[in-house]
Amino acid sequence: MHDPETIHDDAPATNTSGNRPFEDILNARIGRRMVLGGTLAGAIGTLFVSPASAASRAVAAGAKNQSGRPSPRPLVGFEPIPLNFSGQAVVSPDYTIEVLVPWGTPLSSGTPDFSWPVSSAADQSDQVGIGHDGMWFFPLDHKSNDHGVLVMNHEFGTNGHVFGQALPSSAEQVAVSQAAHGCSAIEIMRDNSGTWQVVPSDRSRRITVNTPVEFSGPVAGSPLIENAAGNEFQGTLNNCANGYTPWGTYLTCEENFNGYFGTEEAGWVGNDAQQRYGFSTTGFDYGWHLYDPRFDLSNPDYANQGNRFGWVVEIDPNRPDRKPVKRTALGRVKHEGAATTVGRGGRVVVYMGDDERFDYIYKFVSARNYKSMIAKGQSPLDHGTLYVARFNEDGSGDWLELSLNNPDVAAVFSSMDEVLTFARMAADAAGATPMDRPEWTTVAPNGDVYCTLTNNTRRTEADAANPQAPNPDGHIIRWRDSDRHVGTSFEWDIFILASSTTNTDYGFGSPDGLWADPDGRVFIETDGTQPQGANDQMLVADPSTGEIRRLFSGPKGCEVTGIAVTPDRRTMFLNIQHPGNGDPELTLFPFLGDPVPRDSTIVLQRKDGGIIGS
Numbered sequence: 001m002h003d004p005e006t007i008h009d010d011a012p013a014t015n016t017s018g019n020r021p022f023e024d025i026l027n028a029r030i031g032r033r034m035v036l037g038g039t040l041a042g043a044i045g046t047l048f049v050s051p052a053s054a055a056s057r058a059v060a061a062g063a064k065n066q067s068g069r070p071s072p073r074p075l076v077g078f079e080p081i082p083l084n085f086s087g088q089a090v091v092s093p094d095y096t097i098e099v100l101v102p103w104g105t106p107l108s109s110g111t112p113d114f115s116w117p118v119s120s121a122a123d124q125s126d127q128v129g130i131g132h133d134g135m136w137f138f139p140l141d142h143k144s145n146d147h148g149v150l151v152m153n154h155e156f157g158t159n160g161h162v163f164g165q166a167l168p169s170s171a172e173q174v175a176v177s178q179a180a181h182g183c184s185a186i187e188i189m190r191d192n193s194g195t196w197q198v199v200p201s202d203r204s205r206r207i208t209v210n211t212p213v214e215f216s217g218p219v220a221g222s223p224l225i226e227n228a229a230g231n232e233f234q235g236t237l238n239n240c241a242n243g244y245t246p247w248g249t250y251l252t253c254e255e256n257f258n259g260y261f262g263t264e265e266a267g268w269v270g271n272d273a274q275q276r277y278g279f280s281t282t283g284f285d286y287g288w289h290l291y292d293p294r295f296d297l298s299n300p301d302y303a304n305q306g307n308r309f310g311w312v313v314e315i316d317p318n319r320p321d322r323k324p325v326k327r328t329a330l331g332r333v334k335h336e337g338a339a340t341t342v343g344r345g346g347r348v349v350v351y352m353g354d355d356e357r358f359d360y361i362y363k364f365v366s367a368r369n370y371k372s373m374i375a376k377g378q379s380p381l382d383h384g385t386l387y388v389a390r391f392n393e394d395g396s397g398d399w400l401e402l403s404l405n406n407p408d409v410a411a412v413f414s415s416m417d418e419v420l421t422f423a424r425m426a427a428d429a430a431g432a433t434p435m436d437r438p439e440w441t442t443v444a445p446n447g448d449v450y451c452t453l454t455n456n457t458r459r460t461e462a463d464a465a466n467p468q469a470p471n472p473d474g475h476i477i478r479w480r481d482s483d484r485h486v487g488t489s490f491e492w493d494i495f496i497l498a499s500s501t502t503n504t505d506y507g508f509g510s511p512d513g514l515w516a517d518p519d520g521r522v523f524i525e526t527d528g529t530q531p532q533g534a535n536d537q538m539l540v541a542d543p544s545t546g547e548i549r550r551l552f553s554g555p556k557g558c559e560v561t562g563i564a565v566t567p568d569r570r571t572m573f574l575n576i577q578h579p580g581n582g583d584p585e586l587t588l589f590p591f592l593g594d595p596v597p598r599d600s601t602i603v604l605q606r607k608d609g610g611i612i613g614s
């Protein structure tokens, strides 16, 4: 049991568009481009893949460092760890770990510390939430390695883990669950002993489904987000992975928002759009609709409430007075993450996965140079073009425009607010390639973009970009865009096919979190079945040599997710989500004295003070 979508494995696939362009070309693609785990390295915990042969381009170009010169030595040198089956986190002997901001940590001095079941919604609203996921560290003065604001997502926590019941029996319990979700901004500082601490700060705040927010971009003002009950816009939900912008803000991504809605109306069936986004009578069994009419699918006063979620939301860590802003130009899907880079002409480019079986990979390109847009008072995330990816069998790819300029989209929709609010359906019409659950994306310094495709047990027909059917362990795909990220074509290959059943001492399954550092190392975090049933883990890949080593493993039952660093990369923050799946019999991570395990951030530092992962 990991993500909500895995818990609800019986949910029907929602993409019935029939986009299956490549069923016949599997063998040709595998023969030429697949990069499958090969040589066993000397040390346990190390996996080698062949660097991509890449007939058409130099995909091993990660061998260059930031300066563009060839790397003098391999990027990965730490002592790897074996598989971990314990209730504890384990890291390479070259590193130290400490625990920071577990669920329930108070953000102000007047708020009580964690207790279980959670004492009240009011307390939880000023304590760190549950379900730690994507995050980023925003250094004070843009450069401090010792002091900054950690902004973090709280994706989900089951009712059983949060308040000890399967379904809520009061409005207060629903309010507790709501307060446990959302985001935290937490000011932290490293003390003289090298230990990271929470410091009292006006910058620290919680953002939940009850926090006032704004809509911006083409869907702002649209009737598609109006409710008869009024247009007070509140909140963000199921905040999964994230992004961070060149202008110093945080992007939180709303993923499985459908799971918080439900209805008591027997036999309720949503309209086509509601079905495409997976709304159902019970959702993921949170039962919020039993006490909060906003989440009741049958309540006519909130008919468009579901359209208010599924967006990428911008948070300014240094301006706690500012409302979070839903950036609708980036489309409404089950957003996993929003990896941001600067492309040709200074345009900002955002890569995004939509994590559902057979859903798509998207990219947004700002209209103009982001600095000139900001200088004119425009957000670069409000004006631009949204695209969806089509992976061709020959290793080429196309970014298909999701606007009325595209005749395939214009055949279905007549306005941009519809195209963006129902972006999945626009992408169906455009002919995008259905993928094996796109999770995180990351942009390497050489321009390669990587995306984890975590798994897809429902795939019955393989294609070039999703070459395993079924695909229980997932893979990582890689591409390079034309025209320095702003073009409409790309070349792609498969970086690795994950496996939990071969290479059982050193392999991995279900890649999810992903981050390429400025030297080109690729950090891979897992969420799913690992070799021999071991715990989820974080590995580090050197694309120039093909080597992958295991750096860290979380406690039993957790997912390892979220990744952030200080500017000098000598401190790394990771998140341990749902340790023990909330079951105290499996682990009491991180504190043995607690009644239940607690989602937590882990701080990694090297004993010699070096760069993490090297």
Ligand code: FEO
Pocket (backbone or CB within 6 Å): 003, 155, 240, 241, 255, 336, 355, 439
């Ligand atoms: Fe929230 Fe797809 O992981």
Ligand code: CA
Pocket (backbone or CB within 6 Å): 002, 003, 004, 133, 155, 527, 559, 561, 577
């Ligand atoms: Ca998760």
Ligand code: CA
Pocket (backbone or CB within 6 Å): 240, 241, 336, 439, 512, 513, 527, 561
């Ligand atoms: Ca994920």
Ligand code: CA
Pocket (backbone or CB within 6 Å): 002, 003, 439, 454, 512, 527
């Ligand atoms: Ca996942």
